[in-house]
Amino acid sequence: MQLSGLPLIGRERERAVLARAVAGLSAHHPAVVTLTGAAGFGQDALLRWAAGLAEDRGLRVLRAQGTPGETDLAYGAVNQLVGPAADTTPEGPAGPSPGLAELLRTARDRPTLLTVADVQWLDPHSLRWLQALVRRLPGAPVAVLAGASGPAHLVDPGAPGPLPVTRLVLRPLDSAEVAAAVALVCGGPGQERFTAAAADATAGHPAVLHDALRRFTDAGHQPVDAQVPRLRAITAAVTADHATRALRGLPAPAVAALRALAVCGDLLDFPLVCTLLDPRPEHEAGLRETLEATGLTAPGTGAALRLPGPEVRARVLEEMPAGERADLYARAAELAHRAAVDDAAIAALLLAARPVGAPWAVHALRRACADALRAADHGRAIACLTRALEEPLDREQRARLSLELASLEVVEAPEAGDRRFARILRSPGPELAGARMRAADLALARGGNDVVRRALADALPVARDGERDALTALFWLAEMGRHDDTDLLLHEVPALPGHPASPAQSGVRAWELALRGEDLLTTRALARGAFADRGDEGALLLPRLVACRALCLTDDLDEAAQRLDVLLAEVRRGPARAAAALVLTARGELSLRRGRSDLAERDVAAAERALPQGHWHPLYAPYARAVRILVALESGDRERAQSLAALPDPDASWNSMAGAHLLFARGLVAIADGRPVEAVDLLLAAGRRLLRLQYDNPALVPWRSMAARACHALGHHQEAQRLSHDELALARRWGAPSAVGWAELGVGRAVREERTARLREAVRLLRATPATMAYTGALIELVTAELDAGRRQIAAPLVAELTRLTAAHPGSRPATRARALAQRLGRPPSFTGHDRPAAWAALSEAERRTATLAGLGHGNRDIADTLSVTTRTVELRLSGAYRKLRISGRAELRALVRSMEGYDTDVA
Structure with missing residues (x-):
């Protein structure tokens, strides 16, 4: 295989011109031909080809080549052509054109071809010598072939000369020529995508193409489409090698x-x-x-x-020396800033630059960080903030940037983020009080390790007033989620007061009371006090978050939901991904309590995007997974619930409140799977952890009633009644109607006598609460009991109510149970009746859900809230449904939906 012939592929026109020039010498016809183009486009190969052709014809061939190292050597190329015998010094006796006359004289006897490569590097004396030769060519059997990279010329292109100059500009190889090169070098034709990739990666550059294909073939690869990535990698390396050679000289x-x-x-x-x-x-x-x-x-x-x-x-x-390179990047960044280049590009320059010491650099890096976050490029966002911290900053600016950076590092480098939080906590000075509180808040929202807790304890003795109150509250909040009898820090931190005035301490104290199930009214008041605006202390996230969770346990779910929405909007304005994930998870748990599994699914999915499962701190990861399991169960996705429950526990979860949440969720999965023995073990283990922490409130995790349910299924009726009555006593002590109602439901499941009465009481209590999930569960149990007793007339309106509650989520577990109960009552299950009009199938899924809710008596605003859309969207969907169903309005829709569900329109 003749590799040296590769650069001549696609150069047929050029070879024809050169062949005519060589043939004309035999008839004493002079010629001047220049070959220009980018370096590596085949100029030298064409000159060698023409020289070989001339030698085959018996012509004399003289060769010269310019080099970067000889651009200052006078007559360097002339020496290569006529030899050192002629005196080629600028002031020599031969004059300004040494050897030129002798060359022309000898050419009369033997026609001569001169090839001069790399004319762009000729020294001025050699260039003038060649120009003098060109002026004397008429009548002389001499041809001059000159090659150059770039637009180098032997003579001025615009000036008339004694002899026409043929100028050939070499172009890149086209796709067909690249295909020919692939076949030549690789020993066979390449597949279509491979050949296209070769053309694209080399841009038709003959020398790069030749070297890349040679390396590719020498490595034993075949020109097939599967090898395109390898070809591109080899081509990139070859291109870089050509760059290195081109730089020399x-x-x-x-x-x-x-x-x-x-x-x-x-x-x-x-x-x-x-x-x-x-x-x-x-x-x-x-x-x-x-x-x-x-x-x-x-x-x-x-x-x-x-x-x-x-x-x-x-x-x-x-x-380039590192210092010079960093300086060049810095000057380029400043120039780009003055030229109004976009922030991302300026930041890219600054990342490799020395500190520039100008405010615009920090601003550009922060804006680039924000853009990277919007694009979910957290690695680049971290790099921008890290580089910004290298600039000269005052202490407050540095603390603020360090906070942002530590919050971002939660995924990429959580331990580095914790150390950064700890450094901020240990930073002295009253002007950094807000930064220290924020650092503790965000560090503990991530979970906080011993480094952070020790730094928090160290900061407390020197803190003042509001800062001391806030740091004390955060310290004890961190302790609430864990239990460690060997902790040596506890005696160093003062206990929370019983009735604190500090917003942060109010929120934490409310959560403490709620966990213990003590004094609901005080808990509610303290939880609301956490939202009093008192500067930096009132802006802390965690005390307000646990205050929201406390309000959930006091049955103030609507208020808690509004507060959580505000918190989420706040954390989303910054880079606090761990905090955002924690708030979203808490909101997902609240949505479950309200019976909104769709909103809960949305929130846990958003929490997963904010902080993927593997990046949660071990103290919070079990809680987050527990909520996801409960959402999956409630949504009817048992397979998802089982897979989440089967994941291994984080190492630090065994003795934490979050671990109890996870055990409880696993217990519910075991109940759903029909494994009551395992369920009892898991639920009692969850209870032991909570009892060790002295958290008795059944509104938090009703492990007793669920364990009683599993015991009842196993025939352990005495134990079931003991557990359910214990929960009822604790719920009454707490006093929240939903907790009492749920406990009554637990008793109704466990007792043999007065079962129906207990279930009716549970429904009565839960109906007046916002705990829709618990109310739905109680309705299901009561309808089952009424049907078991043959009281179908009493069960009918309850089934109607149950269907109304579950209609918006037909795939959920409660909806499945509701359809089964409707079938027992002798009515068709939701959306499966044979009386459904054919036009109903023409509705879109969104129109069908909206029409169902409207037909069941929901107003437009309620429907909008349920489906998370605007009221205008509800109106448009209903208009479309009316048109497709050929009905005039809501009254006919109500009759239609009720008839499909098997209900009389008078049943309310």
Whole structure:
């Protein structure tokens, strides 16, 4: 295989011109041909081919080649052509054109071909010598073939001369020529995508294509589509190698310009890039031609000149001293800032630059960080903030940026984030009080390790007034979620007062009382006090979050939901991903309590996006997984619930409140799967953990009633009654109607006598509460009991109510149970009746859900809240449904929906 012939692929026209020039010498016809193009486009190969053709015809061939190292050597190329015998010094006796007369004289006897490669590197004396030769060519059997990279010329293209000059500009190889090259080098044709990739990666550059294909073939690869990634990698390396060779011998101004282009050529026009050079070149056009002649550059947008890829840029910069490179990036960033380049590009320059010491740099890096966060590129956001901290900053600015960075590091480097939080906590000075409180708040929202807790304890003795109150509240809040008898920090921190005035301590104290199930009214008042606005202390996240959770346990679910919405809006304004995930999870749990499994699904999915499952702190991960399990169960996705329950526990969860949540959720999965023995073990284990922490409130985790249910299924009726009555006593002590109602439901499930009476009492209590999930569960149990007793007339309105509650979520577990009970009553299950009009099938899923809710008596605003849409959307969907169903309004829709459900329209 003749690899040396590769650069001549696609050069048929050029070879024909050169062949005519060589053939004309035999008839004493002179010729001048120039070959120009980017370096590596085949100029030298064509000159060698023409020289070989002339030698085969018996013609004399003289060769010369310009080099970067000889641009200052007078008559360097002339010496190669006529030899050192002639005196070629500028002041020699031979005059300004040494050896020229002798060359012309001897050519009369033997026609001569001169090939001069790399004319762009000729010294001025050699160039003038060749120009003098061209002027004397008429009548002389001499042909001059000159090759150059870039627009180098033997004579002025615009000036008339004694002999026409044939100028050939070499172009990149087209797709067909690349395919021919692939077949030649690889020993066979390449597949279509492979050949297209070769053309794209090399941009039709013959020398790069040749070397890349040779390396590819030498490695034993075949030109098939599956090898495209390997071909691209090899081509990138070859391109970089060509760049390294092209840099050798370049004059210093050209090297400096290439380095500047490597840094910012993609961003700035070439004249602006030249302002980075010291000294600035006088002839920018000439410098541009020199750079284009290297074959390393390509035209960009407008007047820009750029390097082709990251590998080439890296090679151009790699031999530059680190300090000079960092300085070049800094000057380029400042120039880009003045040129109003976008923040992301300026930040990219600053990431490799020395500190510039100007405010605009920090602003640009922070804006680039925000853009990266919006694009979910957290690694780049962290890099921008890390670089911003290298700039000169005052203490408050540095603390604020460190807080943002530590909050971002929760996924990429959580331990580094904890150490950063700890450093802020130990930073002295009253001006950093707000930063210290915020650091403790965000660190504990992530979970906080011993480094953070120790730093928090160290900060307390020197804290003042409101800061001390806030840090004390946060410390004890962190302790509430764990139990460690060996902790040596507890005696150093003062206990919370019984009736604190501090907003942060009010929220934490409310949560403490709620966990213990003590004094509901005081708990509610303290929880509301957590939202009193008292500066930085009142803006802390965790005390307000646990205050919201306390309000959930006091049955103030609507208020808690509004407060959580506010908290979520706050945390989403910053980079606190762990905090956002925690708030979303709490809101998901609240939505479950309200019977809104759709909203709960939305929130737990958003929490997973904010902080993927594997990045939760071990103290919070079990709680988050428990909520996801409960959402999956309530939504009817038992397979998802089982897979989540089967995941291994985090190491630190065994003795924490969050661990109890997870055990409880696993117990419910076991009950749903018909494994009561395992369920009892899991639920009692959850109870032991909570009892160890002294958290007795059944409104938090009703483990006793659920364990009683499993015991009842096993026939352990005495134990079931003991557990259910214990829960009822604790619920009555707490006093929240939903907790009492749920406990009554537990008793009704466990007792043999008075079962129906207990269930009716549970329904009565729960009907007046916002705990829709518990109310739905109680209705299901009561309908089952009434049907078991044969009281169908009493069960009918209860089934109607149950269907109304579950109609919006037909795939949920309660909806499935409701349909089964409707079938027992002798009525068709939801949306499966044979009396459904054919037009109902024409409704979209959204229209069907909206029409069902409207037909069951919900107003437009309630429907909008249920489906998380606007009231205008509800109106449009109903209008579409009326049109498709050919009905006039809500009255007919109500009759239609009720008839499909098997209900008389008078049943309310």
